Amino acid sequence: MLRAMTLALSLLGFAAPAMAQNGPLRIEITEGVIEPLPFAIPDFVAETGGAGPLALEMARVVAADLQGTGLFREIPSSAFISGISSFGAPVQFADWRAINAQALISGAVSANGKQITVKFRLYDVFAGQEMGSGLQFQGTADGWRRMAHKVADAVYSRITGEGGYFDSRVVHVAETGSKADRKKRLAIMDYDGANVQYLTDSNAIVLAPRFSPTGDRILYTSYESGFPRIYALDVASVGKRELPIPQGDMAFAPRFGPDGRTVIFSLTNGGNTDLWRMDVTGAGAQRLTDAPSIETAPSFSPDGSQIVFESDRSGSQQLYVMPVGGGEPKRISFGQGRYGTPVWSPRGDLIAFTKQNNARFHIGVMRVDGSEERLLTASFLDEGPTWAPNGRVIMFARETQGAGGESSLYSVDISGRNLKRVPTTGGASDPAWSPLQP
Amino acid sequence: MxxxxxxxxxxxxxxxxxxxxxxxxxxxxxxxxxxxxxxxxxxxxxPTSPAFFQTAVGDRVLFAVDQATLSVEAQSVLSAQANWLSTNGSYSAIIEGHADEQGTREYNLALGARRAQAVQDYLIGQGVSPARLKTISYGKERPIQVCSDETCYSQNRRAVTVLSAGLSG
Structure with a gap:
């Protein structure tokens, strides 16, 4: 149903090596100020008759992925001195140096029935040599965007030394209707807003979806039964089932553990909300906190040993870390204001959160011990950060003020740079970023 | 208004x-x-109608920012609700807890539950049978006023006692 595709990846032979004349092409993305790296990506070569349109479109997707990071700047083709007419032909490095293209991406697409193959090479123009080996990906034609994202991920990864994040998806809540009568349904799309698919209808409120560690399932909260309950949805079949809960009036805020089986969630009983965990089958329910305060919005550390969550046990919403097996929670947020929705970075180094202070909302990050807090955004209402698979970019929801207020998705680098709106077909909230697809 | x-x-x-x-x-x-x-x-x-309950008795109470404590005014409304429920024994009620938009989504769900529970506890304390009452929280999902200032927020921080015929299941 869902573009089930097998992406075959293989190494191409070496291009003729040349001697490096200066340091390797590299972007250190942790540096404070970055001059975007100029790159050229000529139209991919169509190697078979039917591949022409895809060859053009795939190069455009690769260019958009790279340029969208804010770390790269595409040199327009109108500036090109020479082109790439054949994938195997020698590269005229002097022509690319002359227009200051530091990186050159050449590609070719061939089609065989519904199968397409894309191959690419990345060149360090000033070194006059190929960076890494050429790669090729095979898949079905309807998965062409994914194949282009894989090319862009490989280019990004080689130049930055970081994992990519373009071949990934985002599940979120799609919103329609006025603020007083909002309709909500789950939707899934590519990270760049393409290929939107709706997963639920809008008859029941749905909230805060989260992916399983492999991206094949989604946990979310729905009022389908009339009361808030947790559901698990299989992405490929779009089949869903309600998770049995041990007791209580309301279950919500479910998150998968890194094992893909453990679920932590909030359970409200007698007006009091605590954290619980259980197996995704519903077996082995176990209480993790037992306090008269609100404990919710949990998130596992990537190694599964700890959880970060929010609690108002101190009198206001703050962030706490505790061992998964239970034990004394340790408060990690101490700044002005209220802190909520903590999400552990996939790299394990940072926790992203929502902060409320002086009637403004912020998305921020801090180290896992609470030190080095940095606010990345500010607006009337920013909330619900989610991490890109490489831990370098955060997506969140921003709602505008007033009666006509609408929610949209935005992304921002953890440096605070490159804040931009993520295209969605209508209103959107509660984004959750998938892991990189296999 | x-x-x-x-x-x-x-x-x-x-x-x-x-x-x-x-x-x-x-x-x-x-x-x-x-x-x-x-x-x-x-x-x-x-006086035996749900419409009377909504308007004359008052079907809702309001809360301070990030609080679930019942004000004196709220307690008097809830006492009247309890009286009405005791003389109109064929009705049950779902108490809906709500929050304003100044808060994160999941926290507001929990906060709405706290507010609904405060109302339920008070009604039970006034003699209403627990079997007739249920709670639900909508967090900030169902605002009745949509402006983004305190005049609207104060109306949205509410718990509403919604009547239904017959005992709740």
Whole structure:
């Protein structure tokens, strides 16, 4: 149903090596100020008759992925001195140096029935040599965007030394209707807003979806039964089932553990909300906190040993870390204001959160011990950060003020740079970023 | 504004009763001021009607920012709700807890649950059977006022006692 595709990846032979004349092409993305790296990506070569349109479109997707990071700047083709007419032909490095293209991406697409193959090479123009080996990906034609994202991920990864994040998806809540009568349904799309698919209808409120560690399932909260309950949805079949809960009036805020089986969630009983965990089958329910305060919005550390969550046990919403097996929670947020929705970075180094202070909302990050807090955004209402698979970019929801207020998705680098709106077909909230697809 | 809204509800309820029960008073329906004392059953002037509960008793209480404590005013509304429920034993109620938009989504769900529970506890304390009451939280998902300032926020931080016929399952 869902573009089930097998992406075959293989190494191409070496291009003729040349001697490096200066340091390797590299972007250190942790540096404070970055001059975007100029790159050229000529139209991919169509190697078979039917591949022409895809060859053009795939190069455009690769260019958009790279340029969208804010770390790269595409040199327009109108500036090109020479082109790439054949994938195997020698590269005229002097022509690319002359227009200051530091990186050159050449590609070719061939089609065989519904199968397409894309191959690419990345060149360090000033070194006059190929960076890494050429790669090729095979898949079905309807998965062409994914194949282009894989090319862009490989280019990004080689130049930055970081994992990519373009071949990934985002599940979120799609919103329609006025603020007083909002309709909500789950939707899934590519990270760049393409290929939107709706997963639920809008008859029941749905909230805060989260992916399983492999991206094949989604946990979310729905009022389908009339009361808030947790559901698990299989992405490929779009089949869903309600998770049995041990007791209580309301279950919500479910998150998968890194094992893909453990679920932590909030359970409200007698007006009091605590954290619980259980197996995704519903077996082995176990209480993790037992306090008269609100404990919710949990998130596992990537190694599964700890959880970060929010609690108002101190009198206001703050962030706490505790061992998964239970034990004394340790408060990690101490700044002005209220802190909520903590999400552990996939790299394990940072926790992203929502902060409320002086009637403004912020998305921020801090180290896992609470030190080095940095606010990345500010607006009337920013909330619900989610991490890109490489831990370098955060997506969140921003709602505008007033009666006509609408929610949209935005992304921002953890440096605070490159804040931009993520295209969605209508209103959107509660984004959750998938892991990189296999 | 609030009074006007109440007036509209009253009018609507009267209209509905008139339409759905055209023969309720038989031949006496021209003499509303007579034996019935002006009370149209099911309307807001009928003390046994849900419409009366909504408007005359008051179906909701409001809360301070990030709080679930019942004010003196709220307690007096809830005492009246408990009285009404004790004399109208065929109704059960779902108490809906709500929050304003100044808060994160999941926290507000938990906060709405706290507010609904505070109301439920108070009603039970006033003698309403727990079997007749249920709670639900909508967090910030169902605002009734949509401006982004305190005049609206204060109306959205609410717990509403919604009647239903028969005992809750």
């Amino acid at each position: 609030k009074l006007l809204a109440k007036g509209l509800i009253l009018t609507a309820a009267l209209g509905l009763a008139a339409c759905s029960n055209p023969d309720r008073f038989g031949g006496n329906n021209v003499n509303l001021g007579g034996a019935n004392g002006g009370i149209v059953p099911g309307s807001a002037s009928d």
